[in-house]
Amino acid sequence: MKIWKHFVENVIMLKILQAAVMRSLRTAPPLPLVFLLMTAGAFGAEWSVKYNQQEICALKGSTVFMNGTFTHPEGLTVTETFWFIHPVKGVKKTDLSKDPDYSGRVEFFTDDQKHFSLKLSDVMKKDEHQFCFRIIKNVNKKRGWGKPGVQLRVTELHVEAPEEVTEGETADLTCKTTCSLTDPTFIWYKNGRPLTTKTIKNNQLHLQTVSSEDAGSYSCAVGGSQHLRTTAHSLRILQRPSQCPSVPLVK
Known part of the structure; x- marks a missing residue:
């Protein structure tokens, strides 16, 4: 019986408090929206x-x-x-x-x-x-x-290029990757020495009108990681077949 009495008393008190809260809400001014937004940010959004x-x-x-x-x-x-x-x-x-x-x-x-x-x-x-x-x-x-x-x-870098080119033709050597590096500067080497006089565009080395002097071992690297140079690629230059001199017809 005592437990039931305490239960009834608690229910009555709860209803009294609920009524008081409702009266307070009807008379209190609304909270500013900025406060609600700041509170939400302070507990999660930040x-x-x-x-x-x-x-x-x-x-x-x-x-x-x-x-x-x-x-x-x-x-x-x-x-x-x-x-x-x-x-x-x-x-x-x-x-x-x-x-x-x-x-x-x-x-x-x-x-x-x-x-x-x-x-x-x-x-x-x-x-x-x-x-x-x-x-x-x-x-x-x-x-x-x-x-x-x-x-x-x-x-990893590797050179993609033809193995042989005939004199007078052009040749393109490409420094290949399997994904796109961030703002790379490609450096080309011939026989272990940096190339500065050839046309280099992005990751490609362009040889215009090749001659026997272009034969050699080519490799590439990226600026800042020159020690990670590719395996050398050998390029051979073939001589253009000589044309037979014209022989006058004998009548």
């Missing part, structure tokens, strides 16, 4: 992670940087940040710096302006993954990460 590039093409053996910025609401603190690969929901994210495949090859950077960066050295073909930035906050150690991340593609 969280963001933005990458400068969502896809990067890098040369095998080179060093690549992945950069971006993040924001968070005032009053919250970021306690830890790191990078990981292969984001899968429900699967634990492994800090790349603790991954044996990346130990000694990765460095993480952040600053007071909320810029972040990943430096990956000695890029390998097996590094073709999606890289994501991870944030851990001070509120219940809540975690978040920037989706979809940065997709890394890895390529």
